[in-house]
Amino acid sequence: MNALRAIRIGLVLLLAGALHPLTPAAAQPRTDRPMSRNEAAAKQKLNAWTIGLAGGLLEGAPIRFATEIARVVDESDALHVLPVVTRGPTQNVEALLYLRGIDAAIINADALEQFRTLVPNIDQRISYILNLFPxxxxxxxxxxxxxxxxxxxxxxxxxxxxxxxxxxxxxxxxxxxxxxxxxxxxxxxxxxxxxxxxxxxxxxxxxxxxxxxxxxxxxxxxxxxxxxxxxxxxxxxxxxxxxxxxxxxxxxxxxxxxxxxxxxVPTILAVYNWPPGSDRYARLNRLVDHLFSRIDRFHAPGFHPAWRDVNLAAQVPGLRRFAPAQEWIDRNPATRPQRMPAGASQR
CATH class of the missing domain: 3.40.190.10 (Periplasmic binding protein-like II)
Structure with missing residues (x-):
């Protein structure tokens, strides 16, 4: 009986050690652990073109749009969009303003209103790429x-x-x-x-x-x-x-x-206004190119039907478009005749 109890205690201690290792090496933060040259290169490659996209709640339409965007723009090591589940429209704005690793977010246009008094320069910090859908x-x-x-x-x-x-x-x-x-x-x-x-x-x-x-x-x-x-x-x-x-x-x-x-309520793909020439700005520039040049892929079966009404040139009242997005539209005037969402108007 004592032997059986000893075996049980030993197993518990073994599992505890496996699940909660206490060795100094294991306790080191991931970023502080020594890496081989190949591992460091793999880490750099994985992170180089990754963009965090705040989507919203699992039961909402925005997270579906975020997931579909990630599916279409993904290109091996050239661009990787990570959809992020959040608590909803308000937190998406907060994530875009303050959360590390978030470069873009799907937000309701009226969610910006409550932030205008709290963040007076919000229009300089956030711009939009696309008026997604009403x-x-x-x-x-x-x-x-x-x-x-x-x-x-x-x-x-x-x-x-x-x-x-x-x-x-x-x-x-x-x-x-x-x-x-x-x-x-x-x-x-x-x-x-x-x-x-x-x-x-x-x-x-x-x-x-x-x-x-x-x-x-x-x-x-x-x-x-x-x-x-x-x-x-x-x-x-x-x-x-x-x-x-x-x-x-x-x-x-x-x-x-x-x-x-x-x-x-206009629902938009918004981005943080990283300064031109910065690494994060370059990532968003590539996102614009991949998204706009592949917009027709969203019309295929299996995608949200609202994609068929998305107009690349549709504007968002009271908000500036991200400069690379506007430049892409200016270079491709054929995007303008696309069908507008029901009830919407280009302003």
């Missing part, structure tokens, strides 16, 4: 809700914290001067409660690229609908763009030939 506002309501005014004081779900809906949704409702009881639970749970008439949830707010699978595949009783949002109802022009939800987008919920006016 994230349409979907206000989906129960049959008893007929207008935005009917939502006053009611429970409205804005999805989980960190999502675009959780960030931009309350901002939009504030600009509409619409006071509601805001809740933040996963949309699938909120939609199921709405369907069953449980939890007193009157509406769910999605802010994402249309069409949304939940409304395409779900079966809804008559009366469930999207509420129209008139861009004239609030001062949206500095932050958002007009858009529509159509019967082609949601044939089960919108009658054929009818449209539901709404607004969209």
């Amino acid at each position: 994230s349409e506002l979907h206000i989906f309501v129960r049959p008893d809700i007929k207008s935005l005014a009917d939502l006053s004081g009611k429970k409205v779900n804005f999805n989980t914290p960190g999502t675009s809906a959780a960030y931009s949704g309350p901002l939009i409702f504030d600009r509409l001067k619409l006071e509601v009881e805001k809740i933040f639970i996963p949309h699938p749970a909120a939609l199921e409660q709405m369907r069953r008439g449980e939890g007193d949830i009157s509406a769910v707010v999605f802010i994402t690229s249309k069409p949304v699978d939940a409304f395409l595949r779900g079966r809804w009783e008559p009366g469930f609908k999207f509420l129209p949002v008139d861009i004239g109802e609030a001062d949206f022009l500095n932050h958002y763009l007009p858009s529509t939800l159509t019967s082609k987008d949601y044939p089960q919920l919108i009658a054929e030939g009818q449209d539901v006016p709404t607004i969209s």
Whole structure:
């Protein structure tokens, strides 16, 4: 019995030593360990053209775009984009400003607004490469809700914290001067409660690229609908763009030939303004060339359908384009006639 116990103790100590080595060499930080010439060269080669791209939450559309960008622009040792999962739109801006190794981020245009007072020179530190896609506002309501005014004081779900809906949704409702009881639970749970008439949830707010699978595949009783949002109802022009939800987008919920006016939040590929001539600037310059010259590859099956509406020349109000991106567009004027996103306009 004592021998068996001794064996068990020995195994525990052996495993502990393997999992938590205490030797001085093992305790050294990775960067301080001596390297052979070949290993040092491999490390240099691996890091030379790597770019960190802040994407967002796993359940959001931006991280999918980040992953697809990485897939298309990757070229062995010439360029390697690393998509990074973050806590959402706000942290993507913070990551771009402060997180080591992050050179680019996918952000909502209105997420910059709260930083303008905190970081007065943010427009000099962040620029954009591409206006990716509009994230349409979907206000989906129960049959008893007929207008935005009917939502006053009611429970409205804005999805989980960190999502675009959780960030931009309350901002939009504030600009509409619409006071509601805001809740933040996963949309699938909120939609199921709405369907069953449980939890007193009157509406769910999605802010994402249309069409949304939940409304395409779900079966809804008559009366469930999207509420129209008139861009004239609030001062949206500095932050958002007009858009529509159509019967082609949601044939089960919108009658054929009818449209539901709404607004969209521009979602952009932003970069940090590294100084010209720097190593990080060179990496972003190469990213621009790989991304723009291969834009047609995003139209292949398997990529997000919103790529088909991306216009390389589309501008972002209130923000400067990264110089190499503008120079690429100037050298390739044929990019200008591309189709604009629905409801958007080149400014």
